Amino acid sequence: EAGVAQSPRYKIIEKRQSVAFWCNPISGHATLYWYQQILGQGPKLLIQFQNNGVVDDSQLPKDRFSAERLKGVDSTLKIQPAKLEDSAVYLCASSLDLVGELFFGEGSRLTVL
C-alpha cells in the first residue's frame, strides 16, 4: 500500500515569494491534515479536511496561508507571501476517518531567506 506522498521535499525561497506544497493521501482516506513543524518543536496542526470540506482551520494564518482539497483526494497548501518565520517542515497526514490513525508523509522542508 502506497503511503502519503508529498512534494517537493525541499524548497528554498526568498521572503515575500510564494510557494505551494502538494499532498496525495493514502487511497481511501477521507481525512487529511496539514501540520507545520518548526525546528525544535512538535508538529502544529494548520488545517484538517474531511473529504473536501474543512473541519478545523483555526490555527491557519489565513492572511498568508491557504489550502484546498478540491476533489476530496489531493491537497495543496500555499503560502503567499512567505515570511522568515515560515521556515519549517510541512507535514501532510491522512486517516481513514475522523478518529482513525494518522499516517504521515515525509514532509516538505521550506527555507525562507
Next chain:
Amino acid sequence: AQSVTQPDIHITVSEGASLELRCNYSYGATPYLFWYVQSPGQGLQLLLKYFSGDTLVQGIKGFEAEFKRSQSSFNLRKPSVHWSDAAEYFCAVGSSGGSYIPTFGRGTSLIVHP
C-alpha cells in the same frame, strides 16, 4: 485546551540499557494518548496509542507505555535499547469526544551510545 509536556529535550542511553521517556498531559476528560517516532528524514510513525481499557499499552518495536491518570502521565518505556532506536519521540494527546486531532509535545531526542 489540551496540552502535552515532554520535560526532557535530549536523553542519552547506552545500547542495551533500559529507556523511559516522560510525557505529561493536560486535558479535562479521559484523553486519547499517542507516542510517535520520527527518524531523520522520515515522517512520523505511530508507536502505540491509548484510548481506554488496560493502562499498560504495548506497541511496535518493543515499546510500551503506561497511562497513569493520577499523575497525568503517559511515559514510554523500552527494556533494552538498540542503536536503531535513535530518533525523535513525540507524545501527543487527543480529545475523547467526536473528532480528535493529536496535539503534540515538543519531542525528546534519543541518542544511543554503542
